[in-house]
Amino acid sequence: MDEQKLNEFLGQMLQDLGGAFSIPLVRIGDALGLYKTLHKDGPLTAAELAQATGLAERYLREWLSAQAASNYVAYDAASGRFSLSPEQAAVLADEDSPVYMVAAFECAAANVSNQPALEAAFKSGDGVAWGNQPGCLFCAVAKFFRPSYRHNLVQEWLPALDGVVEKLTSGARVADIGCGHGHSTVIMAEAFPNSDFTGYDFHDGSIAEARDHAKAHGLTNAAFEVGLAKEYPGEFDLVCFFDCLHDMGDPHGAMAHVRDSLAPGGTCMIIEPMAADALEDNLNSVGRLYYSASTMVCVPTSLAQETGTALGAQAGEARLREVAEAGGFGHFRRATETPFNIILEARI
Numbered sequence: 001m002d003e004q005k006l007n008e009f010l011g012q013m014l015q016d017l018g019g020a021f022s023i024p025l026v027r028i029g030d031a032l033g034l035y036k037t038l039h040k041d042g043p044l045t046a047a048e049l050a051q052a053t054g055l056a057e058r059y060l061r062e063w064l065s066a067q068a069a070s071n072y073v074a075y076d077a078a079s080g081r082f083s084l085s086p087e088q089a090a091v092l093a094d095e096d097s098p099v100y101m102v103a104a105f106e107c108a109a110a111n112v113s114n115q116p117a118l119e120a121a122f123k124s125g126d127g128v129a130w131g132n133q134p135g136c137l138f139c140a141v142a143k144f145f146r147p148s149y150r151h152n153l154v155q156e157w158l159p160a161l162d163g164v165v166e167k168l169t170s171g172a173r174v175a176d177i178g179c180g181h182g183h184s185t186v187i188m189a190e191a192f193p194n195s196d197f198t199g200y201d202f203h204d205g206s207i208a209e210a211r212d213h214a215k216a217h218g219l220t221n222a223a224f225e226v227g228l229a230k231e232y233p234g235e236f237d238l239v240c241f242f243d244c245l246h247d248m249g250d251p252h253g254a255m256a257h258v259r260d261s262l263a264p265g266g267t268c269m270i271i272e273p274m275a276a277d278a279l280e281d282n283l284n285s286v287g288r289l290y291y292s293a294s295t296m297v298c299v300p301t302s303l304a305q306e307t308g309t310a311l312g313a314q315a316g317e318a319r320l321r322e323v324a325e326a327g328g329f330g331h332f333r334r335a336t337e338t339p340f341n342i343i344l345e346a347r348i
């Protein structure tokens, strides 16, 4: 054994365990408004945070100490006060920031709860249906993706597609397949009031949530229906998949149905997790998160459906091109990308 390599690996483990042990603490900080209070009113001592929140000081002191040791909050020993730097606030306190990360801890918590179901699935080879995921994984996933959609979709992704913004501005029909809680649908509907948007998802709970969400935004041009990717009705100028094509049991069949549902000259936009084509090129921190989530959520979701293709979250562009081409799309290109997503354009 090489002692130096062992120590390096143990150092990595200590970092990783610190993150794992932080899952419930970050969620407590979010649920009880601690990050937001520190951001708004900080620097604060534990007693001052207790006064501001009405929470128990002894717990807050321990929580703050853990957060400071994690470098999630800053600590000033001279005053005994804790605060959030602008960078820490952007990641932990501001739900509208493009780098808000708390929802990822919620996804991690849901994955931990799902361990017994996955252990059984590893033995049987069966899937675990999306609707049977524990707690509100759906809420966590929607909350995780929302900041990226809010900051990129209208500003960067739609303009990267050929001629789509012009159509949306004058009035187009858009389908958002696998829309979940419908954040992507609502963001587009707000930006393009002359166009009509329909979100489809096979999970009725998510569709109910999406309808409430559109109502809260006062939107009249966004509707939500329970529907399968291979069976939704209607003809559309733009069909979108946001972080969901790889979750589907039969993505090839879904793309064939998109082809049939597109109006002449129509476009399919596929947002997928950032991934290279080869495993060895995905062995990095983004790939690590996505392969982990894919093991616990994406692969079991697909295996629970007909065909069970199970592309996995790290399918990569070449595999996705093959899916689109099998569905009858002759034109396929990477329109743009972010560190977390690739944005693909498919046309007939």
Ligand SMILES: C[S@@+](CC[C@H](N)C(=O)[O-])C[C@H]1O[C@@H](n2cnc3c(N)ncnc32)[C@H](O)[C@@H]1O
Binding pocket: 130, 141, 142, 145, 177, 178, 179, 180, 181, 182, 183, 184, 200, 201, 202, 203, 206, 227, 228, 229, 230, 241, 242, 243, 244, 247, 248, 249, 250, 301, 305
């Ligand atoms: C990772 S979530 C993404 C949700 C949403 N697009 C977003 O970005 O927040 C995957 C979604 O795909 C939906 N889904 C999976 N397979 C489907 C299918 N065959 N037909 C319709 N929806 C499906 C799930 O219900 C879930 O809402």
